[in-house]
Amino acid sequence: MKIYMTKKSILYTLVLLVCGANFCEVNAQKSSSNQKPPKQKNIIFILADDLGWADLPAYGNRFNESPNIDKLAREGMRFTDAYSAGPVCSPTRASIMSGQYPARLGFVCHIPGHWRPYEQVRTPSNRAQFLPQEIKTVAEQLKDAGYATAYFGKWHLGNNKPYHPVNQGFDVANVGQSFYNTTFIPAREDYRDLRFSDRITEFGVDFIEENKDKPFFLMLAHYDVHVLLDADIDLIDKYLQKKKDKTYPGNAVYAAMIEHLDRSVGRIMAKLKSAGLDENTILVFASDNGGVVSENIYPFAKVQRDEISRHDRWVTLADSKKHMYADSPLRFIGTSNAPLRNEKGSIYEGGIRIPLIVKWPGAVKPGTISEAMVISNDFYSTFMEMAGMKPVNRDGQSMVPTLLDGNHDLNRALYWHYPVFHHDVPSGAIRQGEWKLIENFMTGEKALYNLTYDIGETTNLASDFKSKTKELHQLLQSWQTQVGAEFPVPNPDFNPERRYEWGVHPSVKK
Template sequence: MKRYLLAVAACLVGLATTGFSSPAKPRSPNVIVILTDDLGYGDLGVYGGKVIDTPNIDALAASGVRFTDGYATAAVCAPSRAGLISGRHQARFGFEFNPVGRDEQTGVPVTENSIAQVMKSAGYATAMVGKWHIGQAPGFHPLDRGFDSFFGFLGGAASYFKEPAESGLQADTGADGAMTRARFPIVRGRTVVEQGGYLTDVFTDEAIGFIKSHRRQPFFLYLAYNAPHTPLQAPKAYTDRYAHIASPHQRLYAAMVTSLDDNIGRLRKALADEGLERDTVVFFLSDNGCPNYIRGACSNGHLAGYKAFPWEGGVRVPFMISAPGRIAPGLVSSHPVSTLDILPTVAHLAGVKAPTGVDGRDIASALAPTAKPVERTLYWRMGPNHAVREGNWKLLVVNKSDTVDDMTNVLGSPTPDGVKAQVSPLGQWTLLFDVSKDPGEKHDLAGAHPEVVARLSKDFAAWDKANVEPMFTSRRQFRSEVDGRKVQLFN
């Protein structure tokens, strides 16, 4: 593994110093950040998945470095995106929970720098395609946050088809009726557009159009697919590939991921056709783990928990970087990385400084052969629930519960606005795991290592002092169960 890390380091350092050379002047590499939505850790072949065919994403991983321990800053969509876009943990500025019906009033504070603003300052053309979900009001829109263009939808989810009749198959998950084009329309810039076709294909078409029209200048593209987030919908051509799967939910989900995979293949082919494959750095990851409310259709592999859970299944995600000719192919790293790291890394690639106060770490600098070893500590906060990963240790502190909720009912009946997330009257579970040996978080070691629990608890308290109160309350307060422990979660 040390040999792998040194190889990764050498190649990533080269990313920042070796750009496309034209007769006129050296060119910084293009950057594409591909963010998928609710994609499970175990849904991809390269992460051990056996059910769904993902040859194009697997090939993307094989062309560069795949991280086994890649993390999102949150276990749900909007807070995770807020952390990625700003390079700062969302608890620093109060975007701690999903807005859930409050999108039109709030967003990531304008005092926070965005990754697009950083790249624009370096002279890049910037575009955002897909799902935004971190602000709709004036000042919070993508066009107000450094993107030259925007095509997609502003809320949390949308129907993949303009008309339901277009769909080859649909499977209900309980709250799909709210995810309509009427509520979450597709917009170009700030104008609603009538857009037919399957949305995963449509977003890829838009991304390819941007690439082709900006092939002669450095560009930054944030391609945030909503796939495979609900509603579960796919064209018949894709569902037919999985006709052997009896469960309509699993068949739909597999079809959606295969469609996503085909579109990743289309995107990579477009880069190659335009002669840009070796001049472009591609990040690929998910915003959080896959959910438990889609009837077992997805997989987080050997990890415990799901979307909305601070266990590994909620926050450890597929995470890879491809840069042909710059990163040696086939590398696998167990070095923990975070979505917080993307902003400082791409700033380095663009030749500019990351904004002061970012929580992320430039991956190239952190892995450089000459860099001194630095222990990496990652933190998560979801109301009174929190987690810390330091080295191989992971501390989990989660509210106790005496009941378990039906997730369909939770999605359809959110907690009233204003109900604060507080420590449970029943107390909290304090759990400690060695995630290097026990990534499934089955064996609690808190009793055997009270000194580690005390140290990590102290570290969290010190980190938490720099955070602020949530801007809005959690409307996804629900109770679930993990390995026999009933827990209360906030998202």
């Protein structure tokens, strides 16, 4: 049967169709306006102090216990090849805040820095003993994106008021401890007697509660496991009774400090869950550099011990705990970075390779392991992209592609510049892929290692792979020029008989 339509009926039909379409569009707009936009992800960054790559069970340790950090690793991504930009605290923390290499910033050592007045060379000093205010920190970037920001714990980027975290992008901050006691928010009376790790954690819990209805960025910077080693006696007793692992020192005080860290992670995770925020919060756990070993027992030392460290005669235990190891080498030995070589204060793997775990619910597949080479400079653009901002790739790269898809640049080059005396001599380094080159600034000697086959950096291959040595050294020199790296110069006060003496850094006012 055919249907015939008059001009009038056709016009009427078109009107109905147009009105119907408009009606649908209006209703679609109304429906859309009733939907809440996706929430920005909260970001929590928990930073340990001097925690070594080999200290955690998630990285194979069989003596220490960290059930909450283990859970974090099961629920997120664990990085095997993560690095700090410096082998000590201030340079790394500056790289996190700025997204830049410490050499570009002029942060070549911790604040105020080490000093040998009679050495063969005079080493560079930090250009400033604080993070310059003109640097736009990652906290300031996130504030621009509508985030509430907080910093609790060790700062070590300038303790005078102009350089305090509250003047570097953080809404609230408390960095109260023995040598950074400036407090810009009231210390609650019931927190005063808490261990430092517990106190900053409770500040963090309060901040989460107060800002649970808006996006927030929270940094908890722990003092554990930095020397002097101290911990709650009940935890220490637990590890004193525990059977040792023959491949690890098993210092009970050090192990207890790791459990203090772990307790903080667990407290934060529990708060996120009770507040209904665990699925909308990205949780990042890392360390600021490698672990501190003992310089008394040093299997890799090629020079006399005094040239390596200024701490080799220090008892690493707090006074109240010295009696626990009165007749034991564990008075000096907190941990081991094995199979990595050397320790904090050097640019061998033991000084710069760090644990890094990222939990990103709904984005990162639980229990994944990444071999991507990442560095602390990368946190800057990573946090920006996590917050929905266009990442600023200064001297770093966003980790987001790796976190979401496992993608990473196999040919990426990472650099280190540590031109001072500490647990080694002034040196620089580059890692590209499986190869790493270290240049000794005292002698000009170059050492080449293949980390795939020699993670312990035991075999110098420079004379066997001369073209690779030359290639990496040229890349290192080019980078040093690009960032304006400063180098040691001959010391007019050189005294061979006093060269290993440590003095007061010139920047410290008497």
